[in-house]
Each structure stands twice: as C-alpha cells, then as structure tokens.
Amino acid sequence: MPKTLFEKIWDSHMVVEEDGRSLLYVDRHLVHEVTSPQAFDGLRMNKRTVRRTDLTFATMDHNVPTSDRSLPILDQTSSMQIKALEKNCKEFGITLFDINSPNQGIVHVIGPELGITLPGTTIVCGDSHTSTHGAFGALAFGIGTSDVEHVLATQCIMMEKPKTFEIKIQGKRKNPHAVTAKDIILSIIRKIGTAGGTGTVIEYRGETISELTMEQRMTICNMSIEAGARAGLIAPDEKTYQYLKGRKYSPENYDESVDYWRENLKTDSSAKFDKSFILSAENIVPQVSWGTNPAMTTDVTGTVPFPDEYGRGNPEEQKGAEKALQYMNLKPGMAITDIAIDRVFIGSCTNSRLEDLTEAAKVVQGKQVSAKVRAMVVPGSQLVKKNAEQLGLDKIFKDAGFEWRESGCSMCLGMNPDILAAGERCASTSNRNFEGRQGTGGRTHLVSPVMAAAAAIHGHFIDVRELDLN
Ligand SMILES: CC(C)[C@H](C(=O)O)[C@@H](O)C(=O)O
Numbered sequence: 032m033p034k035t036l037f038e039k040i041w042d043s044h045m046v047v048e049e050d051g052r053s054l055l056y057v058d059r060h061l062v063h064e065v066t067s068p069q070a071f072d073g074l075r076m077n078k079r080t081v082r083r084t085d086l087t088f089a090t091m092d093h094n095v096p097t098s099d100r101s102l103p104i105l106d107q108t109s110s111m112q113i114k115a116l117e118k119n120c121k122e123f124g125i126t127l128f129d130i131n132s133p134n135q136g137i138v139h140v141i142g143p144e145l146g147i148t149l150p151g152t153t154i155v156c157g158d159s160h161t162s163t164h165g166a167f168g169a170l171a172f173g174i175g176t177s178d179v180e181h182v183l184a185t186q187c188i189m190m191e192k193p194k195t196f197e198i199k200i201q202g203k204r205k206n207p208h209a210v211t212a213k214d215i216i217l218s219i220i221r222k223i224g225t226a227g228g229t230g231t232v233i234e235y236r237g238e239t240i241s242e243l244t245m246e247q248r249m250t251i252c253n254m255s256i257e258a259g260a261r262a263g264l265i266a267p268d269e270k271t272y273q274y275l276k277g278r279k280y281s282p283e284n285y286d287e288s289v290d291y292w293r294e295n296l297k298t299d300s301s302a303k304f305d306k307s308f309i310l311s312a313e314n315i316v317p318q319v320s321w322g323t324n325p326a327m328t329t330d331v332t333g334t335v336p337f338p339d340e341y342g343r344g345n346p347e348e349q350k351g352a353e354k355a356l357q358y359m360n361l362k363p364g365m366a367i368t369d370i371a372i373d374r375v376f377i378g379s380c381t382n383s384r385l386e387d388l389t390e391a392a393k394v395v396q397g398k399q400v401s402a403k404v405r406a407m408v409v410p411g412s413q414l415v416k417k418n419a420e421q422l423g424l425d426k427i428f429k430d431a432g433f434e435w436r437e438s439g440c441s442m443c444l445g446m447n448p449d450i451l452a453a454g455e456r457c458a459s460t461s462n463r464n465f466e467g468r469q470g471t472g473g474r475t476h477l478v479s480p481v482m483a484a485a486a487a488i489h490g491h492f493i494d495v496r497e498l499d500l501n
C-alpha cells in the first residue's frame with residue numbers, strides 16, 4: 032500500500048497498538064529546564080532510571096539571562112529550575128549543554144546544529160515547538176511533563192495516531208529576500224486558522240518548499256503548532272544531507288545513512304492524505320500580525336481589519352478581533368505601515384539562526400536604530416553567536432544601536448529578564464503574539480527578521496520589498 036512519509040516513520044517506530052493508541056519508540060529525547068523537574072522527581076519517587084541516557088540531551092534555554100552570565104540569576108523559579116536540571120542530569124547521567132557550554136542554546140536550534148536531529152527519526156521534547164525538527168524529515172512531537180517522565184523511563188511514548196495533512200506551496204516567490212519563510216508560514220496560518228491543522232501531522236510539499244534552505248524549512252515547521260497541528264514534516268533531500276554532514280552527533284557511517292534516507296524517506300506518489308491545502312507562493316507579500324493569535328495577520332500593504340469584516344459573519348471571530356484590537360490598541364482601517372513600535376526582538380526558535388541574522392544585518396548595515404526604538408538580537412545558540420561574530424554581524428548590529436545578547440529564548444516569552452513593559456509594542460520574529468506573551472500588557476507583532484530589522488530603523492513597519500536586499 033502506498034504510504035505518506037509520516038506513515039512510514041510512524042509504522043517503523045510502532046511497538047504495539049492498543050485501543051486506538053500506539054506505543055512509539057523514541058529515537059531522541061530533548062530536555063529543557065522548564066518541563067523536566069517534575070518528570071525527574073517522578074523517576075526518583077518510583078526508583079526508576081533513565082532508560083537511554085545516550086539518546087537523551089538537555090539544555091537550558093527558557094530561563095537563562097541573555098546579558099552578563101557571570102551574574103547570579105535573581106528570579107527564584109528560574110534559578111531553581113536551572114539548578115534542578117544540572118543536578119538531575121548529573122544524577123541520571125544525561126548529557127547537558129549548560130549555561131557555560133559552547134553548545135548551549137534554544138533546544139530546537141541546537142538539535143539540528145549538533146546533528147542530534149536526523150531524518151526518519153522520532154524526536155520528542157517537553158516543548159510545543161519540537162515541530163521545528165520536522166524540517167529534517169524527523170517525526171517530532173511536543174509532549175507534556177508526564178510524558179517526559181514516561182519517555183525518560185521507557186524511551187517510548189503512548190500516542191493516538193494523527194491524521195495526515197498535505198500543504199502544497201507552489202510557484203516562486205517574487206522577492207525571496209523580502210518574502211521570507213516566515214511570511215509563507217504566517218500566510219498559511221492566516222488562511223487555515225489556528226485550528227486548521229488540529230489532530231494532524233502536516234507535510235509541507237511543493238516547489239517552494241524544495242527551494243528553501245534548511246534554516247528556512249525550520250521556520251516553516253516551527254510554526255506548525257500555531258496552526259494547531261501535532262507536528263510538521265518536510266521530506267529530506269540533498270540539502271538536508273549536506274546540512275547534517277559532519278555535525279557533532281551525525282552518524283559515523285554517514286554515507287550509508289544517506290543511502291537509506293534517500294531510499295526510504297519520501298511520500299509515495301500515489302499515497303493519499305486525509306486533508307490537503309494548496310497555496311501559491313507568487314502572491315505572498317511580507318506579513319505582519321495585528322492581533323493576539325498568529326492567524327490575526329495581514330499584508331504589510333494592508334490595514335488593520337474591521338472586526339465584522341474579519342469575523343465574516345462568525346460572532347465568535349468578530350468578538351475575538353474586537354478584544355484583540357482593544358488589547359493591541361489599534362484602530363480598524365489604520366495602515367499597517369503607520370503602526371509605530373517601541374521594541375524590536377530578533378530571536379527565538381523561529382528566527383534566530385545564522386541566515387536570519389545575516390538577512391536582518393543587510394537591512395541594518397550602515398543605518399541607525401530609530402531614537403524611539405530599543406532593539407535587540409538574541410542568537411539562537413552559542414554556535415550561531417560565534418558564527419555570526421566571525422562574519423562581523425555583531426558589529427553591524429551594535430554599530431546600528433542594537434543590543435547583542437547571549438543565546439536563549441529571551442523575549443519570545445516572559446520567563447527571563449527580557450520582557451516588554453505594559454503597553455510597549457514590539458516587532459518580534461518569534462511565533463506567538465498571545466496577550467502578555469512577551470510581558471504583562473506587552474503587544475507583539477509577529478514578523479520576519481528583515482521586517483523586524485526595518486521596523487527598528489524606521490520606527491514603524493515598511494514594505495521591505497522596497498529595500499535592496501540582494
Ligand atoms: C515553556 C514551554 C512549555 C513552552 C512550549 O511548550 O511551547 C514554550 O517553549 C513556549 O514557546 O511557549
């Protein structure tokens with residue numbers, strides 16, 4: 032029977048099936064400080080060990096400060112979670128990339144760059160954006176803390192089989208430097224909605240996807256979760272194999288692995304998906320979110336919508352838009368390019384890799400951050416930071432007036448000192464614009480790295496297609 036890529040990986044990892052649920056074998060378990068303390072406590076209470084310490088990797092990313100790391104961590108919860116992770120990894124024998132490690136970083140950035148993320152594998156992590164790893168043709172699920180404990184103890188996870196969802200993106204973007212992977216995924220979520228992918232694993236396909244680099248594919252898969260999906264997936268190809276070659280944890284018999292991946296990791300041409308959605312890349316323009324979920328997004332050339340227009344007869348949607356506009360302090364009909372911003376955050380597991388920073392630096396080079404804006408760049412990992420510094424990107428950003436930080440989740444979410452003050456408006460390259468996400472009362476506009484960089488310079492959004500970005 033013809034199978035989708037998802038079905039192939041699923042079937043090759045299924046241990047048993049019972050009452051509609053399956054026990055899946057887990058190839059890689061990634062662990063961070065926020066969702067693991069109770070899981071380790073559970074192991075201790077039940078006198079269990081970690082089944083496969085060699086397949087379990089931990090780092091600290093959510094709570095770590097991104098400024099001077101020699102200073103003590105003042106927040107009690109953060110400090111406790113970081114200490115707990117150190118102690119737990121030591122006690123249970125797990126590899127930890129701690130705050131001083133040259134490999135520390137956001138868990139979804141370091142997995143791929145260390146070659147822990149591999150095609151055809153199952154990967155889990157107590158974190159919703161685990162979907163990022165799907166860019167490598169890995170079946171990667173975010174799991175809850177009780178599942179973290181179960182995986183630590185057994186290296187397996189119990190799950191209901193998701194449905195399959197094909198999202199095909201056809202054609203070429205007119206201006207690929209200005210219309211980025213972030214704009215593609217925001218356009219998709221805007222069209223299918225935040226529940227559009229519920230209960231499914233999305234496979235992104237089509238000419239546009241094949242043309243994306245690995246880092247751009249990660250941006251797409253990263254936000255699958257914002258469309259409600261369980262995971263996002265892209266079939267591996269030569270770019271994938273090239274990217275992973277020679278990484279720290281990539282397989283030793285690399286060529287043999289590639290032969291196997293080439294042979295086995297594709298959706299069969301006659302395989303059927305449960306659901307399909309097709310989008311043309313030609314008409315996508317730079318996107319800016321105006322509301323409090325990622326589907327509340329529009330073209331940079333557009334205006335803030337009228338709630339009744341946005342709701343299209345659905346009273347719930349209309350009410351949601353009214354509430355969002357009130358929180359965001361925006362007036363319907365206002366041009367997106369007239370929205371003035373106070374802060375800029377370039378970072379997060381969506382957009383903090385080397386290419387993101389390189390593209391943003393092109394916009395910033397030789398310019399100055401608007402006097403009304405405070406802007407920061409937070410590389411996704413220490414390795415990204417080091418590579419960016421080797422290219423002189425830090426200097427470009429600092430000369431323009433940006434803060435250049437240590438790696439971590441930072442202002443993507445308010446769990447560390449990098450937060451918005453109430454009422455502050457931020458152009459952010461992260462993935463969630465929920466109320467209070469970047470600090471209580473803070474207002475988030477989701478955008479691409481080039482849009483965020485341009486907003487820092489101009490103090491408001493601009494149509495980045497007008498810039499010379501080549
Ligand atoms: C803290 C963690 C559980 C959370 C997640 O699962 O996504 C965080 O990473 C986020 O982005 O909101």
Ligand code: SF4
Nearest residue numbers: 160379380440443444
């Ligand atoms: S960068 Fe943001 S979205 Fe990604 S793992 Fe950290 S908090 Fe979650």
